[in-house]
Amino acid sequence: TPKPTKLSSYLFSCVQPQLQLGAVSEALQSGSGLVWVVMQRRLFFRRRLPVSRRALSRSLHVPTEQRxxxxxxxxxxxxxxxxxxxxxxxxxxxxxxxxxxxxxxxxxxxxxxxxxxxxxxxxxxxxxxxxxxxxxxxxxxxxxxxxxxxxxxxxxxxxxxxxxxxxxxxxxxxxxxxxxxxxxxxxxxxxxxxxxxxxxxxxxxxxxxxxxxxxxxxxxxxxxxxxxxxxxxxxxxxxxxxxxxxxxxxxxxxxxxxxxxxxxxxxxxxxxxxxxxxxxxxxxxxxxxxxxxxxxxxxxxxxxxxxxxxxxxxxxGNAPFLAFDGCNVEAAVKALMANKFRNAGQTCICTNRVLVQKGCQEEFLEVLRFEMSKLNVGHGLNLDTTIGPLISMKGKEKVEGLVCSAVAEGAQMVELPGYSETGFDGTNFYPPSLLIDVQPSMSIAREEVFGPVVSVTTFSTEEEGVNLANDTPFGLASYFFSGNTAQCFRVAGALEYGMVGVNEGLLSTAVAPFGGIKQSGxxxxxxxxxxxxxxxxxxxxxxxxx
Structure with a gap:
């Protein structure tokens, strides 16, 4: 069992073997942190994954009990x-x-x-x-x-x-x-x-x-x-x-x-x-x-x-996140970010489908694109990291397959500011990705993604939005944002889920009953x-x- 002492040296030793896997690689240690680049098609990572000088400087805990x-x-x-x-x-x-x-x-x-x-x-x-x-x-x-x-x-x-x-x-x-x-x-x-x-x-x-x-x-x-x-x-x-x-x-x-x-x-x-x-x-x-x-x-x-x-x-689960016309878009996006990217999107109640009413679509996507550009991909022990790796290569391949299938069927990948076509071939890292023009029939809208991918579908009326949200055999968690109190009561009652977040993106607490309906449990x-x-x-x- 390896017993690294300092985080900076640990991270540098962690990434060095991966640098040999790409077609083009560069690594250097500088006063501002660690920089590495590996060229790869399709993936989008931040240009810089810094090892913060604020990172854990004491010795890491090595699990003391392994039996x-x-x-x-x-x-x-x-x-x-x-x-x-x-x-x-x-x-x-x-x-x-x-x-x-x-x-x-x-x-x-x-x-x-x-x-x-x-x-x-x-x-x-x-x-x-x-x-x-x-x-x-x-x-x-x-x-x-x-x-x-x-x-x-x-x-x-x-x-x-x-x-x-x-x-x-x-x-x-x-x-x-x-x-x-x-x-x-x-x-x-x-x-x-x-x-x-x-x-x-x-x-x-x-x-x-x-x-x-x-x-x-x-x-x-x-x-x-x-x-x-x-x-x-x-x-x-x-x-x-x-x-x-x-x-x-x-x-x-x-x-x-x-x-x-x-x-x-x-x-x-x-x-x-x-x-x-x-x-x-x-x-x-x-x-x-x-x-x-x-x-x-x-x-x-x-x-x-x-x-x-x-x-x-x-x-x-296959959690929908609905944004209705007239909602507080900034609050909605903030809630979506906290909900969707926790554990790199690998949670059963994180948003799987973002459903946006046409009247607020442009503003919603603009704010979302800006907020997603702030995410940092890296090792979880780096204090600047907000997106860690997926749990396995199998999990990463599933996410890649769903994204590629959606793009092939007409969905569009939105370029995020600060990201470039660089990545880690052969690693479990997957970049935050934003897809628009996603159709309900696509696999990425039907299956649980378990990755940092936001797929956006638009709808016209409240009835259409609710029907899209309920069009799944799963019924664990759902979320929606609305500025209309009467609409909040209607939609909360109409959603076929065990848990509903009304102008709220975080549901988990010890004092509330956690669970779903239909094939969610x-x-x-x-x-x-x-x-x-x-x-x-x-x-x-x-x-x-x-």
Whole structure:
């Protein structure tokens, strides 16, 4: 595992091998930063990707725990197999992590099942204190290590990683308080001298499978309510980003979480598929929570059918962003920028389609083009970076294919000020791109792009805009800007989505229910409703006279 000391030397060493991949390359170190250019067709990057002198000057954190966590122990795989975790910005090896086997997964299920019996009997006060201690570890001594590890394995800018640590911790804090509010009920009965009691009890052992794009927040958004409800958990993190999840397990261990309550089972793609089957089919696992693609979610849904598990599925999206005539264009573009380019456009709720009414199209595109020209592409540990790499070459190739297909079908690529036809051949970087004249039938308007590409379609009437927005099998998040209050109520009610941003581009918060409808999933995460996903309702009919 490489252990770089200073960020500037680390970044310079990161980019040097990539410079050999282009037809024309130049690299120099100057007082104002690092400059590199590699000629390539079609891609548009900023001419200058500076290494800020304000960048992290202290030694980087190297992940201190790279083993699996089962039953309160840090373990290797019984098979001895490992898989590599690499920095998506440059391909450098970060760690070799145990790839757990089916036998290891069964051990984790056994540990969680045994811990479940004790954990569900813990008092709400005890569970609340342990969750609060976990929160304190995340935002306290381990905050920087988690954030920097996240940037290294996921690629997102360090400022976003730091924000995600706070966001992830907010779920732990919220549900540490919600533990004390898991209440039952007493209902009136139709018969004299009888009583109806309603209790809510833990569903049991929970399996969670989390994605790579939010490697901290997706863990705590599932684990915190489960643990609050009295459930134990087996967590399978994404193959690309297991290190952040392992650090969160370390934080839980430091907080005093009992053995077996939280287990982390990293695995390679092949071993992970087998572990997924075990988690779906084992009767001791009573619930599965998954965040990821709709395709994989459907497979897991089918696999869980035989044991009739409780399911929470947060799946793909195709989020529209509508700008109506008369809206505050500058505010709309500002919200779009914050929404669309977070994690280089690799989020399930970021805008996938921008729908602009014809009356404000010209102004909207002018402001958007100007704002997009300010984006900086580079390694996430550079404090000036606003766009990091895509997670993999496969992800980049998908984005390239969608853009090329759209241009071939008549969409136009808008040149951005400050960008030129230069790029990184053979790397995972993809430039911010603006497409106009995108038609609803194009693949880029039908599929989840997962990249820093804005595709713009125009519409004439409110009805047409809403119909375009709803013309998708997905229903996760949607956004619109309007200056007309009556229109806001109409459109918010007409959009077929689980979440709607009205003159707002950021939806995520621990206090609101996160989730979609249609093929975007089942259930909700976060908020007072999130804990219900991990509880069963029991009805007791009492006749005290018998």
């Amino acid at each position: 699996a966590y089962v039953d309160g122990e840090w373990i290797e795989s019984r098979t001895g197999r490992t898989f590599e975790v690499r920095d998506p910005a440059n391909g450098k090896l970060l760690a070799e992590v145990p790839s757990l086997s089916v036998d290891d997964a069964r051990r984790a299920i056994q540990a969680a099942s045994a811990a479940q019996e004790k954990w569900k009997k813990e008092s709400p006060e005890r569970r609340a204190k342990l969750l609060r201690a976990w929160y304190d570890e995340i935002v306290g001594p381990m905050r920087d290590e988690i954030a920097e590890t996240m940037t290294l394995e996921c690629g997102k800018p360090i400022a976003e990683s730091q924000a995600e640590v706070a966001y992830a911790a907010s779920f732990v804090e919220f549900f540490s308080e919600q533990v004390r509010r898991i209440n039952g009920d007493i209902l009136p009965t139709p018969s004299e001298n009888k009583h109806i009691f309603i209790t809510r009890e833990p569903v049991g052992v929970v399996a969670a499978i989390t994605p790579w794009n939010f490697p901290a927040a997706m863990v705590t958004r599932k684990a915190a309510p489960a643990l609050a409800a009295g459930c134990s958990m087996i967590l399978k993190p994404a193959e690309a980003t297991p290190l952040t999840a392992l650090l969160l397990a370390k934080a839980a261990e430091r907080a005093g979480m009992p053995p077996g309550v939280l287990n982390v089972v990293p695995a390679s793609r092949v071993d992970g598929q087998q572990i997924g089957e075990v988690l779906c089919r084992d009767d001791r696992v009573r619930k599965l929570s998954f965040t990821g693609s709709t395709e994989v979610g459907k497979l897991l849904y089918r696999s869980c059918a035989d044991s009739v598990k409780r399911m929470s599925l947060e799946l793909g 089942i259930g909700r995460e976060g908020s007072v409703y999130g804990v219900d996903e991990y509880l069963e309702m029991k009805y007791q009919a009492w006749n005290p006279l018998v």
